[in-house]
Amino acid sequence: MSNLFAVEVDAVTREIDTGTHVVKILKGISFQIPHGEFVAIMGASGSGKSTLLGLLAGLDAPSSGRILLDSVDITHLDEDSMARVRGTKIGFVFQSYQLIPTLTAEENVLLPHELTAASGDGMARARQLLDQVGLLDRASHYPVQLSGGEQQRVALARAFMTQPPILLADEPTGNLDTANGRIVLDLLIKLNRDERTTLVMVTHDKELATYADRVITLRDGMLVSDERKAA
Numbered sequence: 001m002s003n004l005f006a007v008e009v010d011a012v013t014r015e016i017d018t019g020t021h022v023v024k025i026l027k028g029i030s031f032q033i034p035h036g037e038f039v040a041i042m043g044a045s046g047s048g049k050s051t052l053l054g055l056l057a058g059l060d061a062p063s064s065g066r067i068l069l070d071s072v073d074i075t076h077l078d079e080d081s082m083a084r085v086r087g088t089k090i091g092f093v094f095q096s097y098q099l100i101p102t103l104t105a106e107e108n109v110l111l112p113h114e115l116t117a118a119s120g121d122g123m124a125r126a127r128q129l130l131d132q133v134g135l136l137d138r139a140s141h142y143p144v145q146l147s148g149g150e151q152q153r154v155a156l157a158r159a160f161m162t163q164p165p166i167l168l169a170d171e172p173t174g175n176l177d178t179a180n181g182r183i184v185l186d187l188l189i190k191l192n193r194d195e196r197t198t199l200v201m202v203t204h205d206k207e208l209a210t211y212a213d214r215v216i217t218l219r220d221g222m223l224v225s226d227e228r229k230a231a
Contacts, residue, residue: 003071006166006198007033007056012065014051014221025051027221028065033214035165038192038199040212045204047218050170053202057090057168058082070165087116091159091167091197093188095174097151099143105154106130106139112161122161129157132194133187149180153187160191167192169201173208185211 014026043049066075113122133153173181217225
């Protein structure tokens with residue numbers, strides 16, 4: 001294992017014992033993602049892609065194998081240690097935005113800075129990010145006052161707040177119409193490049209995946225293809 005990689009997945013399995021039989025969700029997945037790469041993970045429903053993203057986020061543990069994020073082995077971390085890794089290593093963008101309704105756009109973006117007690121001027125950073133996603137003039141608005149596209153742009157700004165080395169995105173345009181989805185995707189790619197973040201995006205949208213540097217495809221819990229975009 002090497003610090004050349006932002007994400008390392010080594011022979012990972014995930015099984016669930018129902019009491020009557022064992023359901024094998026992931027069946028020995030292995031891959032490595034270099035720092036700064038944009039990877040799309042694709043697959044039909046039931047392929048295991050959401051389970052894999054949950055494992056990368058430390059929300060679940062593999063049944064066997066191991067996972068390293070930015071050279072930190074998260075496979076057997078306790079919850080407190082994993083929470084620290086999430087606070088310093090990982091940003092999240094969800095399909096359903098996950099903004100806190102009682103906080104303004106600016107306060108939502110600032111939240112990771114406050115939760116991690118990060119150094120530096122958090123307010124200046126939050127306003128810079130809101131400006132980058134074109135919403136500085138909406139900083140004092142609450143989520144209910146924002147469109148779906150605007151809410152997802154706030155969520156993008158929040159994800160980059162602590163400059164995480166790794167960003168995990170779960171169907172980030174899934175709840176948006178085509179026009180807003182394209183705006184969010186363009187911003188996600190631009191922020192990814194500007195911030196030099198490693199981006200791992202789960203999607204079922206083949207068109208969305210064409211923007212990635214690399215596409216990993218799962219089927220029935222197995223990695224069936226791993227293709228890089230031609231130079």
